Amino acid sequence: MSPASAADARLREPVPTDAIDRATLRDIFSRTMKVNRTDEKFRSLLIQGKVAVMYYCVRGQELVSAAAMANLTDDDYVVCTYRGQGEQTAKGIPPELWWAECLGKATGTCKGKGGTMHITYPAKGIMVTTGVVGSGLPIANGLAMASQNNGDGRVTLVSFGDGAANIGGFHEALNMAQLYQLPVVFLCQNNRYGEHTAFADHTDSTCIADRAAGYGMRSMHVDGNDVHQVYNAVKHAVDLARQGKGPTLVEAMCYRMMGHFFGADFSYMPPEHIAEMKAEDPLPKLRKVMLDHQFTKEELDGIVSEIDVEIDAAVEKALAADPPDASELAIDVLESEAG
Amino acid sequence: MGQITMTQALNQALDEAMAEDEGVFCLGEDVGAKQGGGVFKVTSGLTEKYGEHRVRATPISETAIIGAAVGAALAGQRPVAEIMLMNFVGVCMDQIVNHAAKLRFMSGGQTSVPLVIRTTTGVGVGFGGQHSDMLEAWFAHVAGIRVVTPSNAADAKGLLRSAIDSNDPVLFIENILCYGLTSEDPGKGYRVPLGKAAIAREGSDVSLITYGRTVLDALAVAEDLAAEGISVEVVDLRTIAPYDEETVLASVRKTGRAITLHEAVRPYGTGAEMAATIHEKLWGELKAPVLRIGGTFSPVPFATVLEQAWIPTKEEIVAAIRQSVGKV
Ligand SMILES: Cc1ncc(C[n+]2csc(CCOP(=O)(O)OP(=O)(O)O)c2C)c(N)n1
Numbered sequence: 140m141s142p143a144s145a146a147d148a149r150l151r152e153p154v155p156t157d158a159i160d161r162a163t164l165r166d167i168f169s170r171t172m173k174v175n176r177t178d179e180k181f182r183s184l185l186i187q188g189k190v191a192v193m194y195y196c197v198r199g200q201e202l203v204s205a206a207a208m209a210n211l212t213d214d215d216y217v218v219c220t221y222r223g224q225g226e227q228t229a230k231g232i233p234p235e236l237w238w239a240e241c242l243g244k245a246t247g248t249c250k251g252k253g254g255t256m257h258i259t260y261p262a263k264g265i266m267v268t269t270g271v272v273g274s275g276l277p278i279a280n281g282l283a284m285a286s287q288n289n290g291d292g293r294v295t296l297v298s299f300g301d302g303a304a305n306i307g308g309f310h311e312a313l314n315m316a317q318l319y320q321l322p323v324v325f326l327c328q329n330n331r332y333g334e335h336t337a338f339a340d341h342t343d344s345t346c347i348a349d350r351a352a353g354y355g356m357r358s359m360h361v362d363g364n365d366v367h368q369v370y371n372a373v374k375h376a377v378d379l380a381r382q383g384k385g386p387t388l389v390e391a392m393c394y395r396m397m398g399h400f401f402g403a404d405f406s407y408m409p410p411e412h413i414a415e416m417k418a419e420d421p422l423p424k425l426r427k428v429m430l431d432h433q434f435t436k437e438e439l440d441g442i443v444s445e446i447d448v449e450i451d452a453a454v455e456k457a458l459a460a461d462p463p464d465a466s467e468l469a470i471d472v473l474e475s476e477a478g
Numbered sequence: 479m480g481q482i483t484m485t486q487a488l489n490q491a492l493d494e495a496m497a498e499d500e501g502v503f504c505l506g507e508d509v510g511a512k513q514g515g516g517v518f519k520v521t522s523g524l525t526e527k528y529g530e531h532r533v534r535a536t537p538i539s540e541t542a543i544i545g546a547a548v549g550a551a552l553a554g555q556r557p558v559a560e561i562m563l564m565n566f567v568g569v570c571m572d573q574i575v576n577h578a579a580k581l582r583f584m585s586g587g588q589t590s591v592p593l594v595i596r597t598t599t600g601v602g603v604g605f606g607g608q609h610s611d612m613l614e615a616w617f618a619h620v621a622g623i624r625v626v627t628p629s630n631a632a633d634a635k636g637l638l639r640s641a642i643d644s645n646d647p648v649l650f651i652e653n654i655l656c657y658g659l660t661s662e663d664p665g666k667g668y669r670v671p672l673g674k675a676a677i678a679r680e681g682s683d684v685s686l687i688t689y690g691r692t693v694l695d696a697l698a699v700a701e702d703l704a705a706e707g708i709s710v711e712v713v714d715l716r717t718i719a720p721y722d723e724e725t726v727l728a729s730v731r732k733t734g735r736a737i738t739l740h741e742a743v744r745p746y747g748t749g750a751e752m753a754a755t756i757h758e759k760l761w762g763e764l765k766a767p768v769l770r771i772g773g774t775f776s777p778v779p780f781a782t783v784l785e786q787a788w789i790p791t792k793e794e795i796v797a798a799i800r801q802s803v804g805k806v
Contacts, residue, residue: 250586259585277545285553311542471587
């Protein structure tokens with residue numbers, strides 16, 4: 140087989156069109172709403188001035204994270220970005236610990252030393268949350284390399300934005316992952332913006348998924364507002380990775396429905412764009428899918444109410460918790476030092 | 479047991495560590511058997527023993543190499559990543575500084591990054607401006623990473639074993655001009671603890687504090703000056719950061735005089751940091767101001783005459799010692 144035909148055979152993978160069973164749908168709905176309600180709560184705390192921290196809003200991207208995470212076990216690894224609330228919540232970080240970390244409390248996942256941009260929680264596979272655009276992809280390769288070396292069957296998923304696809308590390312990582320056939324899923328959440336710069340203004344590529352072909356890698360391109368497409372694409376990529384069939388780049392088209400971070404100006408987003416993204420809002424779409432699958436309104440509302448109760452309790456606890464002690468500065472810098 | 483070169487010592491350290499722990503693996507450009515076991519042959523023979531998965535010859539992708547090492551280390555492995563030449567660390571600085579060094583702290587101790595980054599450099603081989611820099615100060619300035627460099631073959635073996643054992647990221651700098659140095663083979667399992675300096679030569683008049691290749695110059699100068707009755711104590715830091723402040727201060731307390739010496743350029747160098755600390759902590763006990771010797775503050779030149787003029791010379795070291803002890 141010539142190199143070109145070998146590459147062609149692996150290029151764009153059709154997205155499976157399988158039906159999703161009811162239990163899985165319910166699970167995805169619950170994860171999606173958990174992400175959404177966490178986001179809403181964070182914004183309301185910020186608006187009320189009850190907290191003052193950097194928060195990178197995930198409104199519009201809840202479904203991508205939730206449907207992707209629904210394919211992973213607790214043992215699978217995830218690397219995400221400052222805009223990682225969706226992955227973190229959907230992968231199962233206990234809200235109490237998550238909120239405490241975001242509010243800089245000693246009871247947080249990272250004792251208040253990481254913060255919103257640096258959440259780590261290995262117990263649920265959240266290994267790195269990075270504030271440096273594009274730097275998670277090479278690290279995901281290493282997690283996957285460790286799994287490949289010791290044959291533990293874990294899959295690593297790394298989430299990043301469209302902007303990150305222009306960083307050198309993206310290209311280095313794709314090349315290396317394909318070369319070594321690493322069990323990694325590259326999930327690009329194309330939310331159409333990198334800070335203030337629109338997708339079309341940072342690249343002439345119209346599709347990030349196409350870049351995989353340059354490395355001989357499989358890819359899938361999906362509508363990130365369609366639960367079936369996101370879930371099935373990531374499921375397929377995860378299955379292949381678990382079977383030792385190497386990496387996949389999945390690009391999920393979605394919208395960042397707010398500014399870059401909460402409170403940031405987003406007047407640079409044209410009104411017609413805003414109208415378009417409102418029409419594509421994944422949440423009403425998911426709700427419709429749920430109703431079509433004979434979930435009742437009451438059942439769905441019940442799921443959301445339970446989530447709200449849990450989040451409210453977590454926030455109350457986090458607000459009341461103590462900040463870390465100043466002695467923490469000397470701890471965890473190097474292993475042998477204090478602590 | 480006979481003599482071994484520093485190259486052999488490093489190779490033995492990797493070999494022993496890989497034999498003892500399945501989690502230890504090497505990755506880097508040209509490190510595999512097909513590529514000849516590395517530019518300086520440090521990894522030669524390891525692919526044959528441990529296979530291509532444990533000696534991963536990588537693409538020329540420094541960010542991907544260190545990123546992969548960080549990820550593998552987070553997952554509990556002990557990668558030894560090679561950056562072919564130290565100047566290329568600029569390409570992967572983000573992975574070292576923002577990730578390797580900080581993830582333990584930012585995760586509140588939930589994760590650690592037990593990785594070793596081996597790299598090589600050195601002035602005096604005619605490589606010119608982009609292949610010769612000693613950049614240890616860049617890393618010494620970042621909390622969360624250890625910086626180590628050996629000055630002899632036995633230390634090279636013992637320090638590399640300890641670096642691989644360490645649960646912290648370690649930047650391990652090998653000086654090209656030291657690869658051929660020989661030592662008595664220290665034997666299997668030999669280790670030199672990280673963070674402990676060595677008194678390479680005892681003396682009573684002045685402490686010459688250095689590390690890496692310049693330890694050789696320091697020892698030679700000390701030998702010459704002994705004939706004149708000037709007694710120089712040579713401190714070989716071995717671990718540059720965090721350094722063995724206790725041993726350094728004890729030596730200076732004894733001699734009352736100190737000179738720092740390194741191949742890296744003098745301004746903002748590690749010597750400046752030590753000089754400041756010595757002044758702060760031993761002010762009343764010092765018999766002379768602490769002096770600093772380092773490379774010339776210019777890019778490393780190509781022409782042999784210029785390169786030799788760039789590097790701290792033995793004459794400069796002698797002059798500094800005479801100035802310090804007041805025998806100009
Ligand atoms: C290497 C680097 N350059 C610049 C920044 C500043 N910055 C933070 S987020 C961001 C936009 C990234 O956009 P994208 O990758 O699409 O992710 P999104 O924020 O849309 O999720 C930029 C430029 C950074 N954090 N890291």
